[in-house]
Amino acid sequence: MTPTRRALATTLALTTALATAPTAARAAETPQYPWYFDTLRVEEMWEHTTGEGVIVAVIDSGVDATLPELQGRVLEGIDLTAAEAGAHTDTSGHGSDMAALIAGTGTGGGMQGLAPGAFILPVRTIVDRINFSGEERFSDGIAYAVESGARIINISQSAGVSEEELTEALALAARHDVLIFAGTGNTGESDNRVAAPASFSGVIAVGAVNRDSEHVPYSSYGPQVTLAAPGNDIPGHCDNLSGPVCVREEGGTSSATALASASAALIWSQNPDWTKNQVLRVMLNTAERPDDQRRDDFTGYGIVRPDRVIVDGEGDPGDPDSPPIFRDWEAALVSPATPEPTPETTPDDSAEPAPGPxxxxxxxxxxxxxxxxxxxxxxxxxxxxxxxxxxxxxxx
Missing domain, CATH: 1.20.5 (Single alpha-helices involved in coiled-coils or other helix-helix interfaces)
Incomplete structure (x- = not known):
């Protein structure tokens, strides 16, 4: 852990200690208590952890830190768009909704997140859902998140990206023990394809399921799919950020990605000494599957179940240095060995001089x-x- 990350972790731990974790039961089927809270036994999980001390970077349209449910949970962040309006500016509401699904506290009738003790690092790379800022800024967003101490990066979007630049950014994240989750996309019913960056090695591609644990038709599928999470009947701002929140009947892989990121935050918070490999490994081997098949192209290795890790103690973290997936890709990322230091010796006048040019x-x-x-x-x-x-x- 770098000195910067240690300082951030210490500061965030002190800040989090002052926050009150939500423990009171809420009425079912509301933005403060959506259906998957029962499935994931959130009240029991929160008795162990709420995601405290973990920074989740949200690379998106910005995050409105003035929302009641996000006050005190959003760090400064950065705006990488040409607009330069600030990371706390969100004209579409998409980034704020993703942040609230992860770390919302439910305060003031707002959205309740799965990991309300986590901190959000907003990285603004798009102005709205249509106008993207470009390839270079997208890769820079990952690099910024890594250097700012994020342990998890949430990318609930897809875009055309430069393969070389994105690969470099993903390699940087892997070397710094950072997990990256990205949505597979919502083209499953049309020209199905897993979109970038979820299609890249080093990125955990997340698909969407409904309340019956079934793959939803719009969720893009393919061999890149790693995990799945709830995507339908998800809380959000159904008008704009100034209006009330509601439960959206149909969501998308964006929401599923946010819930997968929040699940990782909960697990990592309870096990702060684990590496990304161990966090991901227990997520994979505790994922819910409706059959005995190891994985498929629709839900990957299964639906995220952080409660099985946090409440039941299931899942073997395994070797901290061994990736559960992307093994060949990560093996190629090994940094060149550092030259051995020259041992100090006593000067010897009788020794032959070093050869000159x-x-x-x-x-x-x-x-x-x-x-x-x-x-x-x-x-x-x-x-x-x-x-x-x-x-x-x-x-x-």
Whole structure:
């Protein structure tokens, strides 16, 4: 953990200690108590953790920090759009809804999130649902989130991205032990395809299911799908951010992604010493599946069930350094080994001086490439042998 991340963790832990975790039961089927709260046994989970101390970056349209349910939960963040209106500006409401699904407190009749103790780091990369800011800013958003201490990055959007730039950003996140969740997209009923960035290695692609744990038709599917989460009948601002919240009958993989990110925040908060590999591994091996099949292209390894980890203690975190998926991809990310430091020695006047530029030049071929030592050694042996043979010939 870097000094910056340690400082952030200490500050956030002190701040969170002052917050009151929601524990009172609420009426079912409301924005403060949606249907999946019973399925996931949220009241029992909150007796163990509410996601405190975990920073979740929301790369989206910004997050309105003045919403009652988000007050005190939103960090400063950054605006990477050309508008430069600030990370707390959200003209579409999409980013704010995702943030509230993750860390909303339900205060003032607002949305209740799954991990109300977590902190939101807003990274504004789109002005609204149509006008994206561009490829470079999107990758920069991931880099900013990593450097700002986020442990989880939520991307409830898709866009055309530069493969090279995004791959570099994803590699940075992997090296810094950061989990990235992204929605598969909502094209399952039309030109189905898992959209970027969910289609990239290193990104946990999240599909959507309904209250019957069934894949919803609009949720994009394919071999990239890793997990699924509720996507229908989800709380949100149904008019605009200034209006009341409601329960939306049909949502999308955006909401499912936010709930998957919140699930990871709860697990990581309870197990702060785990690595991203361990958090993801227990999410995969405790996911709910309707059959014995290990995975499919619609719900991946199953539907997120953080309660099984937090309440029941299920799931084996396993090797902290071994990725449960993306093994080959992560193996290729190993940084070059750091050169061993030169050992300190006592100066010895009798020792031969280090070879200078001339000596180095003499040890290279005409094209500048170093010759293998065995070639030089063989040449020397041959030269000595030839000289001896000539001497013997002269004496004969």
């Amino acid at each position: 001339e000596a180095e030049a003499a040890a290279t071929s005409d094209d500048g490439s170093h010759l293998p030592w065995i070639v030089g050694g063989t040449a020397a042996v041959l030269l000595v042998g030839l000289t001896g043979w000539l001497l013997l010939r002269r004496r004969a």
